[in-house]
Amino acid sequence: AQSVTQLDSQVPVFEEAPVELRCNYSSSVSVYLFWYVQYPNQGLQLLLKYLSGSTLVESINGFEAEFNKSQTSFHLRKPSVHISDTAEYFCAVSERGSEKLVFGKGTKLTVNP
Amino acid sequence: GEEVAQTPKHLVRGEGQKAKLYCAPIKGHSYVFWYQQVLKNEFKFLISFQNENVFDETGMPKERFSAKCLPNSPCSLEIQATKLEDSAVYFCASSPGQGAIGYTFGSGTRLTVV
Numbered sequence: 001a002q003s004v005t006q007l008d009s010q011v012p013v014f015e016e017a018p019v020e021l022r023c024n025y026s027s028s029v030s031v032y033l034f035w036y037v038q039y040p041n042q043g044l045q046l047l048l049k050y051l052s053g054s055t056l057v058e059s060i061n062g063f064e065a066e067f068n069k070s071q072t073s074f075h076l077r078k079p080s081v082h083i084s085d086t087a088e089y090f091c092a093v094s095e096r097g098s099e100k101l102v103f104g105k106g107t108k109l110t111v112n113p
Numbered sequence: 114g115e116e117v118a119q120t121p122k123h124l125v126r127g128e129g130q131k132a133k134l135y136c137a138p139i140k141g142h143s144y145v146f147w148y149q150q151v152l153k154n155e156f157k158f159l160i161s162f163q164n165e166n167v168f169d170e171t172g173m174p175k176e177r178f179s180a181k182c183l184p185n186s187p188c189s190l191e192i193q194a195t196k197l198e199d200s201a202v203y204f205c206a207s208s209p210g211q212g213a214i215g216y217t218f219g220s221g222t223r224l225t226v227v
Contacts (some may be wrong), residue, residue: 032214043220044204051214088154094213099144099169101144101213103156 002027002093008102014112015083021076021090022105033074034092034101035065044090050074061085086111115139117207117219118187125225126195132221137187138207144168145188146216147180150202159203162188163211195226 008021035047048059055067065076091104118137126132147159158172162182182188207216
């Protein structure tokens with residue numbers, strides 16, 4: 001069975017600082033990996049996903065994540081955060097061929113001025 | 114449309130009352146999925162449909178929960194005799210294919226059972 005561990009439940013940072021949100025997964029088969037963002041009182045938005053190919057994937061708003069198969073990790077990074085990045089971030093995994101997502105418990109990113 | 118429309122946004126029910134949630138998938142998407150997000154941010158898969166057919170219902174509680182996707186109607190998730198522990202945000206997603214790579218989520222329905 002798959003599982004996802006987000007190691008930090010809360011990450012407070014100052015504006016323009018770099019941030020890393022950690023995600024580790026376990027699965028016995030090949031997987032797809034996702035990061036979703038949930039702004040306060042809103043739904044889930046896909047931030048980025050790893051399907052195959054280059055292990056570094058980027059989003060349009062400056063986030064990137066790197067798939068590390070040996071460490072079974074998919075950490076999310078941004079070199080300089082904005083106040084508007086304050087949100088809950090969820091890492092998720094899906095076995096190839098499966099229709100289901102398994103989510104981590106989320107990391108609340110709070111960007112302070 | 115290009116969004117998954119969930120209604121209502123908020124729903125308050127007294128314990129024992131029925132709750133019915135709706136989800137209109139993106140046109141052309143043949144798969145619909147329901148997830149429950151409880152207070153501690155845990156997401157639980159409930160059920161998936163391929164068109165009007167149940168595809169996977171392994172996450173559905175055996176009692177009180179039912180779901181349908183009928184042609185030319187929004188999909189629905191119904192909870193009979195709600196309990197306090199049913200309080201959660203219920204998300205619907207649709208996808209053009211079976212895999213999770215094509216998901217688009219709706220904005221959710223927040224159910225509060227009092």
